[in-house]
Amino acid sequence: MLGLAGAAVAALYVAQLLTTVRAEPLTVAPFLSGLPPRQHAVSRFHVRWYAVSLLFLAFDVEMLFMYPWAVVVAQVGTPAVVEMFVFLGLLMAGVVYAWREGALRWA
Secondary structure, eight states, X not given: OOHHHHHHHHHHHHHHHHOOOOOOTTTSSSOSSSSOOSSOTTOOOOHHHHHHHHHXXXXXXXXXXXXXXXXXXXXXXXXXXXXXXXXXXXXHHHHHHHHHHTTTOOO
């Protein structure tokens, strides 16, 4: 008796034997538009895109913390408002630093 795991392995093996997979260039290509990519997927990007992505993540995390805060701010009261303004102040300091360093310049 094969058991359930043995039967599953046997079924997968039989299914692999019965299917005919042809490796055509169009079906195994890593793109769907029909045009070959101009550069490799792991090619390097300019360093400014990393700074922009970090800024995006900072604001994304800000929204992540503001949704639950908005739900409980009426229950907690003034301390919750003060904590949120401290948090937003720290994020604004990061934006000002990135602005001064030129991370937001596109040219």
